[in-house]
Amino acid sequence: MRLECYKIYDVAPEIVPGRSDRAWMDAFVDRHPYRCLPLSMANATGWEILCPMDIKIIWNGGPRNEDILLKTTGDPAAIASFADAHFMRGIVTFHTGHLFRTPPGWGVWVTGPPNWPKDGIAPLTGLVETDWLPFPFTMNWQLTRPGEVVFRKGEPFAFITLMEHKRLEEIEPERKLMRTNPELVDEYNAWRDSRADFNTRLKEGETAAMKERWQRHYMKGEKPTGDKAEVHQTKRRLKPPREVK
Structure with missing residues (x-):
């Protein structure tokens, strides 16, 4: 099974396997949050798309495109190819630089990096039918209040994982005592x-x-009765994209 990541131009944001660690988790005494295995597994169950530059977002709280200002420590002319205020109302759009293709029935779930809170801004999540889509999708973030937010070069601005979403409709949830x-x-x-x-x-x-x-x-992966789970994972090791010409 393949996730095909087509670079639209010669240069595109880097894609790497999701990292399981988080700075806020490291900051706890004895790295206490890592005792919650579901947290670190979720952190690594997908791929991060990394910022190719520093981006500072400044929002005055207004509804117009002009109310959002984007700055960078690098070449300002490069901003437009990576980020803009397409949706207005405090929403910033990031371009992944890739067109993704998945096997039939599979789609890409795109959101912010899991368990990576960012003050003043929140990721908007999308499910994309990448088994047929011939054009790229974007990653959007919504500012939660007027002010400034900074994304650093190398910081993940998007997180993608795969979902066989069409089969969800076959599932019949049952609630019982x-x-x-x-x-x-x-x-x-x-x-x-x-x-x-x-x-x-x-x-x-x-x-x-x-x-x-x-x-x-x-x-x-052990029940209190002593029985072991047949399948249990404590690490996620996803493959990085390989360059194919």
């Missing part, structure tokens, strides 16, 4: 009791609990 699944009830109760016991021991300062500090059932 948990007691209709006795096996799941037993597993849930084992987790609940284990969690309550561990938290009690931790609160009381028990040596073993203090040394362990947190339960690692999900991290180890």
Whole structure:
């Protein structure tokens, strides 16, 4: 299976596998957020498209294109090929520089980098039918208040992952009482009791609990009953795009 990334021009923003680390996660004592495996896995489940230049966005709060000003530390003439205020009302449009093609039924989910909050601006998310689209899509961000926001060169301005989205309509969600699944009830109760016991021991300062500090059932792909998940991942290693002539 291939994700084809066609550069529209000879020079285009770099595309790299998503990184699992985040500066705000590193800043915690003992890198505490990394205990939440779903966070770091989501961070790396896709590819980042990186800013080719520094971009400063200045918005006065007005609704017009002219109310958004874009500046760079490099050549100002290069800004137009990368960013503009196409949608107005505090929305900035970034050009990916690529036309993406996917296998039939698969599309590209494009958004900001997961779990990468940016003060003053929020990513707008799109789902694109890249199995037929003969033109590129853009990445849009909406300023949340008047002021200035800076994207640095090498910072991800877009994050793409793939979705077999047409099959979503085949899914039939079912909501039911948990007691209709006795096996799941037993597993849930084992987790609940284990969690309550561990938290009690931790609160009381028990040596073993203090040394362990947190339960690692999900991290180890292990149920409280001791059973192991058949498939479990703690790392995501996506391939970088290779240059094809």
